[in-house]
Amino acid sequence: MEETMVNLNSGWQLHESRLDVDKNQWASVLAQKEDWYDCSLPADVRMPLLENGVIREPLKADYCFESEWIEKRAWWFKKEFDSAEVDFDDDIIQLILEGLDSRADIFVNGNYIGTHVSVHYPFVYDIKGLLVEGTNTILVRVTTGLEEVTDKDLAELNYAVCTEYDNGGKYRSDKRRAFVRRPQYTVGWDWGPKVVSCGITGGARLEGHRQIALREVYVQTVEAAETAKLKIMLNIENLGFISSRTGAYKIRISYDGKTVYERSCSDVLLTSGYNYIEEEAVIENAQLWWPNGYGSQPLYDVEVEASCNGATEHWHKMRYGIRTISIDTSVISGEDRKFEFLVNGKKVFCKGGNWIPNDFIYARVTDEKYRALIDEAIEANFNMLRIWGGGLYERDLFYELCDERGIMLWHDFMFACATLPDHRQQFREEIRREFDYQTKRLRNHCSLALFCGSNEVHWLFNHLDNPRWGIEFSYEHAYGMSLMNILAKEIIHANCPSVAYWNSSPYGGERPNDNSLGDIHHWNCAFMSQKMEERIEAKDYDKIGAKFVSEYGYVGPCCRETIEEYMDGQPLDRSSKLWWWHSNVFEKGTVHTAIEKNYVDHADELPLDDYITYGGLVHGLMYGYSLESMKFKEHCYGGLIWMYNDAWGEVGWTIIDYYLRRKIPFYAVKRSLAHRKFAMRVVDGDVILQGINDLPEAMEVTGRFGWISFDGKEQELRDVSFRVEAGERTYLLREKLPQKDFTKGTMVLYVDSPEIANAWLRMDDMRKLAVPEAEVTCLEDRREGDDRIIRVTCNTFAHAVHVDGNWKCSDNYFDLLPGEEKTFTVKDARENALTVSAVNWQSM
Template sequence: MRTHDLHDGWRLRADGASVPDRLRGLEVPVAIPGTSHTALLDAGLIPDPYVGTNEQDLVWMHRADWRFTLDLDEPPAGPSERVDLVFEGIDTVATVRLGAQVLGHTRNMHRSHRFDVGALIGHERDLVVDVSSALTYAEAERARLGARPSAYAHPLNMVRKMACSFGWDWGPDLQTAGLWRGVRMERWRGARLAGVRPLVGVRPDGVPYVRVHVDVERSGLEAPVALTVRARVAGVEREVTISPEASSAVVEVAAPDAALWWPVGHGEQPLHPLEVDLTDGGSALDSWRRRIGFRTVEIDATPDADGTPWTLRVNGRPVFVKGANWIPDDHLLTRITRDRLTRRLDQALGANLNLLRVWGGGIYESHDFYELCDERGLLVWQDFALACSAYPEEEPLAAEFEAEARENVARLTPHPSLVVWNGGNENIWGYLDWGWREALGDATWGYGYATELFPRVLAEVDPTRPYSWNSPSSPGAALTDRHPNDPDHGTHHQWQVWNRIDYRAYASEIPRFCSEFGFQGPPTWATLERAVTPADGIRSKTDPVFLAHQKADGGNEKLDRGLLPHLGIPAEFADWHWATQLNQARAVSFAIEHYRSWWPRTAGAIVWQLNDCWPVTSWATVDGDERRKPLWYALRHAFADRMITVVDRDGHRALALVNDTDAPWSGALRVTRETFAGQVRAESGEDVAVAARSVQLVTLPPEVRTAGDERAEAIVARLGSERAVALFVEDVEAALHGDPVDVSVAPSTEGYEVTVRARSLARDVTLLVDRLDPEAVVDDALVTLPAGDSVTFRVRTRVVLEGAALAAAPVLRTANDLLEHDPVMAGSA
């Protein structure tokens, strides 16, 4: 087979009544992969939609139609040569023509399209892709089929386009259009490998194996002949023959010398090149190359005394899932590069995550994403692409769903990181609780996709990975049997916190597996400076530019409501910005520490969300400019392999010692009740040995857990290098010193070392170094120091910084300094 990309030389033109006069009929070059927005941005014809209120100025693009054209200079097909034009992804509703010949119509960005152009190539040169407004198409489908409920006003459930293209409570409403994945020409003879699906397992005798399922397509230009498929992996080679009448085969290769692939934190991630070759006896026809990993995966949902667990097992070992939800890393998808993904996944590893859930309102990610996860041992939970909506089960949607499911399930089989398929996000929950049932009547809404179509496709294409109907869902429960969001059964979403109640309510339930929970916070200051700058220069949370980058319904009001009982509501915007970031970090870490303290009853926590797709106030850990928010450091602490946390058990305070390693954790545990100035009022100690992959509870004696002065004392627990500090009251009620630390700054090879020593208890010491250098990074944050303790922060920067600036607000912050402000509504700076 000969193949080459068709990425250069394309032109784009906008059509339709909504197009501004200055752009109507104008042709611009477009790099492929590329879309309407990237082409016009590259040409300087539209402003950056991520900056200021520019998103609102580009609403005209929702209704525009787009023509992509290429002068195709291709030689004619040779004797018995098949020539295919392949589009890896068209966004979304399009007609493809070569000359006057219509090759086909597309209406699904989540799948590829292949056209036989052998009879036309060399004679026709004008390749045209006319992309229509997906919004207009979806509205027409809604009128034809009848409306279906959705969490958003646009009919995103009527077209197979990335749901968050139409806006979300953290994302812009841009509705891109174009050739969002590669375009190529393939020339071949006789037969080609139409599909290769390696399905791995481990035999009862412990020998890893792979069953390589091969589908071939014959050209139809020659008499069919017998074909040979040869597979090689881990030093072993096997082959089978496909008879002239057949189009598929299975080659099984046992690999006794192959080591197992493990999640990060549980072992190594050996990857083995798998080579598959297709021949017709003498001539090489096609080949396929991927790396695979040998491992087994299952979900343990065996009912127990507490309900129905949802415990991930890899190679037979139960794994506590330390996860985050993943959205597309840039709303303009064609700008997501392998390098960008590498940075993001390394940030996930740095936060001690072991799983990413690819959320159903986005896309099926590129091979780059899964390959990078394979290499790092980052597990992947993959949603089918449905979210927060009722989806019609009529044609053509039903056929499109099946085609996209079959293609993507098959495409992703090589990746050991992919361990769970999930039927969509909050659709079954929405049907039961969000008023959909009454609105729908007898209309279809997607239940058949979750309970029939996707399980059937997986059973046929990839039966090796577990499947869940939805997130949340209760295993094996029909609609009338058990609520899908019952915390005692299966997966659970906790959104009462953030939307309605205080984050301390996380401790009121013990979910078997929490697959969504989170709390909002604004992006870093440098990101605000770049993209969210008010026209008058006066920063305020009520500024129209700031509000344009706050998509959540009542988001700022919920931020203030969350702040009030813990830190108060600072008046100055800079303080409010720090306080909301800190409160986000505290809320999420409180939940994680609670969940981890209940292992193995609670088997996982997946934070909403790791990343952002543009600069916005959101639930993200890393903001849209790729900068770590304080929440990133909170995740790293709360998901650490070994961790101490103070919890309530049976009405009393206790310690939970969490050991998520393969070795016992032993040492002398010391716990004190001490004043903020460091005077010890009571003390206890004991030698402890926490078994591998376990949690040990330690009851605190009454003299330690009972305060003499609740406003001025804390519990401090130490075991080796790990430490936990807990107050008896909320910070806003505590007598914390407003200036509790001494600071020294020294230059280092990479930037600076900032040493902070506490004279009095210092809560959540943090350096907001992006305020001085947008590219600067600090190694740690949110460090609480009892009196007498110190920490050295390492700041990496190429810029010469003032030591005094590093040692004081607004760069060096603590929770203490917030409490000097009156708890009133935040206004302008």
């Protein structure tokens, strides 16, 4: 007899009531015959309300204000199921409710079975003794949990919770969030509105177990080599309270359909309760897992079953990547230490972005959206995403996709920009259960590179950097530090000791955000500087001395189609309150000032399409140049943009917008993070050429290097050849910068290989360069399936060559050097008319 699982996701109903209708009034709610909305799980309460026309889409225009009342109500979910779906011969029948957001009271057949106060781990209860023949009813009362928090509670934290009040975002804040284990971002952040989530945002099921329950399977890579060694741990629970039993288990590991390891035991003694069993597996000719670019991502199938007295339990079929990941923090010199990720003992430069939940109504995010975003991250040459601590532990599919595609994960625990009431025992126990559940859930994913204690808690609330909060840490009142400094380490040491841990982000050195070691968030002398010139100067990123930049950013507009969609028919007036509602609160006129610095005067008078183009190009400049600068530094080991994806539509940080349309900077980031490329910088009057090769094979190229004028008429080029070893960043040449007018030309590298981009030295803002108005020539335009293959050239330098319209291209908004030919693909263009042109700002 196998374990039983009953999916309860369909057939729910939702009812609303006043907040003061509490759990003691469950019977009166259940007696209501009207005003129930049909729904399925996962469900934020807004989803059935939208479906039934009760509210308008809160992420469009300013409609979020129309549904603020939702957080001030109680919401009752009801589900009926028939006893025929369960097996009463099972020893236990557990009800599992995932994603209870955020305070929930649960009833089965009128019996109150518990209150749950965290979205971050599931509610589990054995309901066998409460079930009846025929119809059974589950009733769940859900609220946001914010209503439970008082001003007295906040005073215990010295009110030390960051909000957007100081940044002009008074409608994007709620200090009460620090006390509620809910997705923090839904109370509003600099990049989004207050749309407080509430509902059953995960799945619901019944699990029946007989004799035993297979509770855990943990696979660790001990040695990643041609002959790999794995450690496998099983936890089999004997459900007999007083009796030992004899059981059996089988482990099978296969690759490409062929068994590479098999182990079985038919007479294991199972004492009452948990039984931990460890095995070692040796895998010959092991196929190792690598991050995107550094190699392939082979995954092994791991199958485990346990049995006892005719009852059999199966662990869900697991796909496992054989690899080791560690962090080299050895001394460079003095106080400086490395912060370099090693995969299978090989150094890896971490490149990518910060990941946030994909929607303020996150329960409605589709599997297709997850797949599209991971596909686009791979297209942009990412090998790492940082799961930001103000969001969610993502659903299983996300981690599976990262395993499959080679995306390493820097994974924050879910704390962000707030002190925490860890002096309260109940709160500490909630976090202990959360840590325990999530570390066990995620530890088998080969994509998991690091757990991190929080987002910015150490940095924002230490008395050295921010004395205004009046925080004095102590063991009795640690304001959250005990969770990140002690509890998280205890849990990780017990549950997944091979996973690296870092106390917070940023963290390292005498003060968090220290360049000497660890990671930094590069904000105060960049986009969040009080000095506008520091916000918009790309070359300032050459000054970064950090070992790992885990967060920094710049904002820019979305495409017209997206703007029209989220403005929902309202005037596209850039001076309107609605426009600014859909703008990051830190923007503060940065976009138009940067346009004026780089391109044209009077940016506020530009037509919308020109504003989008120039704003997007500056956005791309800032991201592309900065990422290149970080990789150029010998002792910088990673750069992650803030942020990759979006939760609604706005003038904001991302390179992919909420509707999955690429923004202009997508292409600049893709070029900057190319697995093979060249970059140039000027250091102390010398031009230095760097070669980058992330791929597992050596790179050998020939080409021409030297000076060329932007009109192409003056050329001083020489033949060169270079070799860059696999996985290396190498300075290939250094020579004095020639005495030339760099407003009229620049240093270039023409690469003979069409797979590797040419490189040029950008010495000043575009508007200060004597670049002629370019006329791009199309040499070839042919169809290949549904795609179009286009080859272009230009006799002069051409800036931001692009296909008009919102097409997905293999490259777009790229620069052409004089005489350069470039071939690129326009996806799904078929027979549509396409126009290719450069951006010419000179005559505006």
